[in-house]
Amino acid sequence: MPQKKIALIFLLLNSIFINFTFAQKISEVDKIVAKYPKSFDSTEKLADRIEKDFDSDYDRSRAIYSWIAFNIRYDYNAYLNPPRTQGFSYSSEAEKQQKIKQLNDNLIQKAFKSKKAVCEGFTALYQHLASLMGIKCEIIRGDSKISVRDIGRKTTSSNHAWNMVLIDKKWRLLDVTWGQGYYDSSKGRMVNDFNPAYFDTDPDYFFAKHFPDSGTYLGKRLSKEDFLNGPLIYNTTIENDYKIKSPDSGIIEARNGDKITFEIKNLSKSNQVFYVNKRNQAVKVQNPKEKRGGLEFQITIDNNVGEYITVFVDGNSVVSIKIV
Template sequence: MPIKKIVFIFLLLNIIFLNFTIAQKLSDVDKMVAKYPKNFTTTEKLAERIEKDFNSEEEKARAVFSWIAFNIKYDYNSFLNPQRVQGFSYSSEAEKQRKIKQLNDNLIQKTFNSKKGVCEGFTALYQHLATQVGLKSEVVKGDSKTRLADIGRKTISSNHAWNTVLIGRKWILVDVTWGQGYYDSSKGRMVDDFAPIYFDTDPDYFFAKHYPDSGTFDGDKISKSDFLNGPLIYNSAIVEDYKIKSPDSGILEVKNGDKISVEIKNVSKSDQVFYLNKKNQPVKVQNPKEKRGGLEFQIAVDANVGEYITVFIGNASVVSFKVIRA
């Protein structure tokens, strides 16, 4: 075997082993934090416990993420019925900043004590605890992409918030609100479902579902067009690293008789792959081909294809596209 190939394989195996080791270490953090009390008298007491139990910046950042995700519930009623924005007067910039800080401190304590909140409370509490354990963290406000109707939206809105936290010299992305669970429309309630994928998320996945108000991350410009017009990806795509290679647009302009070519990385013929027709009936993909570490298949456009196409692998939804008839 050529030396270059041996070196490549060696490096690849080292990367795989390192990623596995890191994932295992963070999983151990989650297990330890899950045994913490649900209630601490103060945020300082919680921070002291985290600093006592963990040494590395990454472990501390993950412990803050895990504790909030395990113990703070999303307040869907407050989301549906938001309080009026609290205004205030001030006579100087210093007074303005003091009052803004007081409002933020009140939000942190309310979220911590009531064990519920919306994204502003989750992110403010995360930043506060991260600071207390010696980390630098920021709150980022922006747009989120969660529904089929978000594919091909024309405008950006500021409807969500998340955090960045500095680990070593790298800013990582954290969405602790999404880490704690999700809203199940069929059940009409929030579902607790710890999602560690929203800690140190791959930016490619993260910005398929988030768009910062600044339009940038760590100095790099984020494509607004890719966010608005890209496909809608689901948690399973991030968990299993199902990279969507094609179509690269979430908007498919087609006519009956066309064939849509789909290519997804890290999928094989042994996986059960299907999509839903307009009656929400599963249609198994025909003649899939393994290609470049993934699976390629075609979806025939006919009268049974509806306004959206959602691809499933096993029982999990992976990606959705919007169909526009030419």
């Protein structure tokens, strides 16, 4: 089966099953923010409302995430047809910084007023609202990993941006762009579906799907090779702490008759575990064993296994690997 068709199947299945899981993860902060107006006269008035309703920096940071995710939509048309880079001239460093600030302010206000943005707008608006509340926030740019086609990808260009916020002397990772929804390839449009998995995400999960241009996180060197060649994990994996213990590589060399061993944390025999073969048929895993707080099972490589194997748990995609 062609690679594009396989990727489409996996993305479609993931988008179908994603809604139920996250509908159950709404926090009390989210419930309050969901009742806010969709529009405010200014970012300052929105920040004032959040500061009034919530006492801690953690809840305020979550409230910013929730409001943006509920109300700002990903501008897929702008993603497909990005505007030409806007240049400018300057005669001094002060004038340069002033013009950069003006461009950033325009980006923030455009996202806030139009209710549409790509990741640059999401991250700039988040940072701006956090700064109005005295919360230290950074914008991080880098690479992202979202589909089976990214497993083993050779191109390494920067294509995404996210935020870090400093709360209680600890940096927290968040991606509000991914918090607002997902692209449904079957409908050819973005779907609004609030996703809390990318607020204060565990770094191990976060950096399985994000790689900063700096190559470091809090002074710790990260491996771009491990990022690109590792298994692809999904939102459900993060939300349910389905840590993938095996395989540790996303690229597996195998021949017909070889068995690929999977070990996934926080699963039991009560979970329905299957994969989809190249004929788009669901194949239930055989003889799974409970082991060390998780489930271990094997998938045998045969003529029905395609270029990719995606494991599903209770209808949700959890991990994909590439077979070569």
